[in-house]
Amino acid sequence: MPHRRASAPNWLKAAGTEAKLLLVGIPVFIWTMIPLYHLFLFAISPKESAFSGKLFPDNPTLRNFEIVFGQKHYFLSHFWQQLWNSTLIAVTTGILTLLIATFAAFAISRLKVRGGRTVMNLALFTYFIPAAFLAVPMYKTMGIYGLLNSQWALILAMVTIASPYAIWVLKQASDKLPVELDEAAIMDGASPMQLFRLVYIPLMMPSIVAIGIYALLLAWNEYLFAFLLLSRDTDVTLPVALGNFLAADDSPWELLMTTGLIYSLPPAAIYYVFKRYMVGGLTAGAVKS
Numbered sequence: 540m541p542h543r544r545a546s547a548p549n550w551l552k553a554a555g556t557e558a559k560l561l562l563v564g565i566p567v568f569i570w571t572m573i574p575l576y577h578l579f580l581f582a583i584s585p586k587e588s589a590f591s592g593k594l595f596p597d598n599p600t601l602r603n604f605e606i607v608f609g610q611k612h613y614f615l616s617h618f619w620q621q622l623w624n625s626t627l628i629a630v631t632t633g634i635l636t637l638l639i640a641t642f643a644a645f646a647i648s649r650l651k652v653r654g655g656r657t658v659m660n661l662a663l664f665t666y667f668i669p670a671a672f673l674a675v676p677m678y679k680t681m682g683i684y685g686l687l688n689s690q691w692a693l694i695l696a697m698v699t700i701a702s703p704y705a706i707w708v709l710k711q712a713s714d715k716l717p718v719e720l721d722e723a724a725i726m727d728g729a730s731p732m733q734l735f736r737l738v739y740i741p742l743m744m745p746s747i748v749a750i751g752i753y754a755l756l757l758a759w760n761e762y763l764f765a766f767l768l769l770s771r772d773t774d775v776t777l778p779v780a781l782g783n784f785l786a787a788d789d790s791p792w793e794l795l796m797t798t799g800l801i802y803s804l805p806p807a808a809i810y811y812v813f814k815r816y817m818v819g820g821l822t823a824g825a826v827k828s
Contacts, residue, residue, distance in 0.1 A: 578803075581796030590792075603797040612794055614783050617772050622802075625759060625776040628690055632697040633755035639702050640750060644709035645739050649721055650731060659710060662703035670700055671763060678767045692768040693776075697758040705750045712746040713739070748813055756806055777802055 582603055584596040591597075605611070610618045647655035665673075677696050678687070686692040720742075724734050740747070762778045769775045777798070784795040 575803075578796050578800050581793050582800045584793055586791065586793050603793050604801075606794060607797050607801060612791065614780065614791075615794065615798070617780070618777075618798070620773050621775060621777045621780045624690065624774060625778070625802075626805075628694055628697070628765075628776060629755045629759040631694050632701065632758035633751045635694065635698045636701045636705050636754035637747060637751045639698065640705035640709050641740070641743070641747060642735075643702075643706045644713050645735050647706075648710045648713035649716075649734070649739060659703070659706055663707055665703060673700075674763050674767055677764065681768055687768060688770050688774060690769065690774060693761070693765055694758070696764045696768060697754070697761060701754040701757050705754060708750055709743065709746055712743060716742055752809060752813060755809070759806060 580596065583599040583601065584591070585598060585600055585602070588596055588598070607615055607618060610616050643655075643659070646652040647659055677699075681687050681689075681692040681696070686695070716739075720738055721734060724738050729737065760778065761776070762782070765776045765779045766782065769779065772780070781795060781798060781802075784790050784792075
């Protein structure tokens with residue numbers, strides 16, 4: 540009996556904590572889902588009833604998806620090419636950022652390269668300047684090196700923006716790895732590259748996947764740099780092409796929202812597939828081993 544009386548307050552306390560979380564979480568979830576739901580409503584609504592204000596259209600249709608996939612509108616004449624451009628730039632940015640960040644973090648954290656931490660801190664200082672302020676200098680730099688209107692201009696710009704943060708995150712996670720693993724591998728005759736490939740990479744995989752997805756989504760959603768550095772319709776990314784809808788006198792909002800909904804699906808799928816790695820990567824280094 541005494542044990543039951545003592546456990547009752549703990550049970551009530553746990554229930555109260557869960558209730559508080561639900562009171563906060565449910566409104567936040569609903570508030571977050573409202574714009575997505577309206578995006579979906581626009582996508583399945585005919586043009587004449589897109590602004591009806593109803594919770595569900597009277598005559599839902601998939602015609603908007605047919606127009607987008609079939610490139611049957613002036614602003615969508617290069618839809619598939621622009622979607623490919625976005626994919627290519629995002630994936631290349633993610634790969635290059637990972638290569639730079641993993642090698643840099645390994646050198647700074649595990650090999651203790653002289654001056655490495657100083658270089659990393661100097662790179663992080665660039666985040667004191669908003670990325671939008673760097674757009675014009677980046678445009679001029681790409682023009683000097685003849686990279687304007689080349690997709691490499693946008694890729695290099697995105698890698699430049701993503702790399703400092705990626706290096707810092709991987710370095711923080713790497714610092715939490717037991718140094719005894721390195722010592723044991725070195726005593727067994729492992730070279731630095733073997734240490735990197737056989738010890739560092741497997742243990743850092745959750746953080747590496749999380750950072751790769753971060754860099755990929757950063758480039759996937761970029762608009763300003765893509766708008767400045769690319770100009771041809773066959774070279775621009777889909778977010779820039781979507782901006783063209785807003786220049787029309789009679790903007791086809793239902794097609795804009797349909798394209799936006801389609802464009803949001805790949806990031807959602809990526810997160811779902813790599814959810815386990817994302818959670819592990821984001822919490823890596825939070826607790827000392």
